[in-house]
Amino acid sequence: MNFRLRRLAAMIALACAVSGQAVAQQSAATDSSTTRNLINLLVQNGVLTEAQAAALLEQATRDAAQAAEPVLQEGDVRVPYIPENVREEITGEVRDQVISQAIAENWAQPNTFPDWASRIRLDADVRVRSESRFFDDYNDPYLIDFQRFNEEGPQDISQQALATGAWPPFYNTREDRINLLRLRARFGFTADISEHWRAGLRVATGSDDNPVSTNQTLGGGLEKKDLWLDRGFISWLPTQHLAFTAGRFANPFVTTDMLYASDLNFDGIAATYAAAEDSELSLFGTLGAFPLEFTSDDSPSRSEFKTKNQDKWLFGAQLGSLWKMDSDNQLRAAAGYYHFDNISGERSDPCQPWFSDREAGYGCNTDWSRPAFLQKGNTLFVLRDITLDPLNPAATPMEQYVGLASEFQLVDLNLRWQTALFNDMTLQVTGHYVHNLAYDEDDMLTRSGSTQQGSTDGRVINNLDQQGNIRSGGDAWMLDLALGTAVEIRDAGQWNVQLGYKYIEPDALPDAYNDSTFHRGGTNAKGYYLGGAYGFHKRVYGQMRWMSSEEVYGAPLRVDILQLEVNARF
Incomplete structure (x- = not known):
């Protein structure tokens, strides 16, 4: 033991x-x-x-x-032992303190950014397009490019000038153009300055400064491409649903490219109201005033007598509603009125540009009334009432600008119905109608200084039949059908197909501001278009579009256009 x-x-x-x-x-x-x-x-x-x-x-x-x-020993470091529960407690306290500071200062909270960055939303897209244009062999080869006519003018249209080969600029109407590569690149941002103030800026490509296209044709000896200021605006938002915007900004109206091109931006001021769309019936509306052109302070530059104020404006108003009939159907309707003020041409007082224009730059007193931009289709007349040179009347140069013969006060009605179908497909039907209340052929003749229908004085110089009568009209309409899994492609695998028809009489609307691709832009056009789109990846999709059109009145002009493109958003 x-x-x-x-x-x-x-x-x-x-x-x-x-x-x-x-x-x-x-x-x-x-x-x-x-x-x-x-x-x-x-x-x-x-x-x-x-x-x-x-x-x-x-x-x-x-x-x-x-x-x-x-x-x-020398160089040793003493590390005291800390129990596991104490270590966990200290770690939790430090983590909570750091996260609290990060949240307060907004610099390291997960999935967020610093304060200045969180208030800015970026918007950018790139489109590469192959465009082919096919013209009929029977098209009129003498279709004048009136934008260049004014831009390069005044143009001498006297018989002696034409006899010497001094022709005005013409459109290409017969020679096909195959696989033109075109680029559109846009980059911009919108910044929330405060709860009630917002500002935005965007730049875009473009072959020139025309208002309806930001396409840049590639090639040109591999030269660098231009960037233009596409938008720049400030908005005040006194309430959640009301905004006042000034500067250059996106089209504030609900419409289609039959009236305003998708690339068109507006200069001026606009007030927009949009009710919350979560209710069954919601309203929206827009009021706006947009300067189209201001009178130059020093015009004419070489005369002590200056042109009086002749500013050109667009005033617009629209009211609409969105009705969500049920979970599968919704209907959007809008009615608008657009008054284009002071944009029609004015016949000048008798003047002698042959005596002073080339040397002194005096011009004639209504040169200001020529439009800043044209596509084609509107009825035009020569602005200057040129008196003959008494020393050589037969050789008097007739150096002219052209102006719009019609005034434009547009009623705009558009309707869109969208419904859900089987297999997650959506059908969207859009109808659009525009009527020019100011269209009047007698007024057009009076404004141009012509005496009557069928006169041969030559003051109205297009949209005439062989007897000299004006062939025009004041109505335009279109119908568009879109079917697919998404109306606007955003994700891989989404698709849609589209079919539509347009009918645009020559003076139904100003030809300067609508789609620049259908019939190569402008009015006096009718025809169909079809196409489709498919999503390759999120925010990347391809699209195909075929357009076939011809003139409504006048000289023959048939144009077929094929577009193949890839779009990317980021």
Whole structure:
């Protein structure tokens, strides 16, 4: 028995030493209750005396102290032990403090950005297009490009000038153009300056500064391409649904490209209202005033008699509603009125540009009334009432500009119905009608200075039949059908197909502002278009479009256009 107890005592002594080292590494206490109880039990059984027990406890304490304070050598670093629960508590406190500071200062919260960046929304897209144009062999080869006529003018249209080969600029109407590569690139941003103020800026490509296209034809000796200021505006939003915008901004009206091209932006000021669309019936509306052209301060530049103020404006108003009939059907209807002020041409007082224009730049007193931009289709007349040179009347140069014969006060009605079909497909039907309330052929003749229908004075110089009568009209309409899994492609695998028809009489609307691709832009056009689009990847899609059109009245002009393109947004 004593032998077993002595052996147990030796084992206890060894356990005390080991326990002392372990306890020293884990805690500052070395005399745990378990060790004391074991030694007391040995004393009670007579294995150890009290003196031996005291000595054993003292030795265990010294060993534990030495284990807790190891000897440090030069270069050693002492790392105190921290229990796991304490480490977790400290880590949590530090993390909470850092995250609280990051949230307060908005610099390191997950999935957010600094304050200045979170208030800016970027908008950019790139489109690469192959465009082919096919012309009929029987098209009129003498279709005048009146935009260049004015831009390069005044043009001498006298018989002697034409006899010497000084022809006005003509459109290409017979020679096909295959696979023209064209680029459109746009980059802009909108910044929320405060709760009620917003500003935006965008630049875009473009072969020139015309208002209806940002396409840039590639080639040109690999020269660098131009960038233009496409938008720049400031908006005040007094409420969630009302906004006042000034500067140059996106078209604020709900319409189609039959009236306003998709690339067209507006200069001026506009007030827009849009109710929340979560209700069954919501209203929207727009009022706007847009300067089309300001009178030059110094025109004519070489005369002491300046042109009086003759600014040109567009005033527009529109009211519409969106009716969500049920979960699968919605109907959008809008009615608008657009008054184009002072854009029609004016016949001048009798003048002698042959005497002064080339040398002094005096011109005639209504040269200002020529439009800043034209496509084609509107009825035009020559502006200047030129008197003959008394010394050589037969050789008097007839240097002319042209202006619009009609005024334009447009009623605009458009309707769009959208319905959900089987297999997640959507059908969208759009109808659009425009009528020019100011269209009047007698007024057009009076404005141009012509005497009557069928006169041969030559003041109205297009949209005439062989008898000299005006062939025009004041109505335009279109119908468009779109079917697919998405009306606007945004994700891979989405697709749609489109079919439509347009009919645009010559003076139904100003030819300067509508789509520049159908019939190569402008009015006096009718025909169909069809196409389709498919999503290759998120925000990347391809599109094909075929357009076939011809004139409504006048000289023959048939044009077929094929467009193949890839679009990317980011």
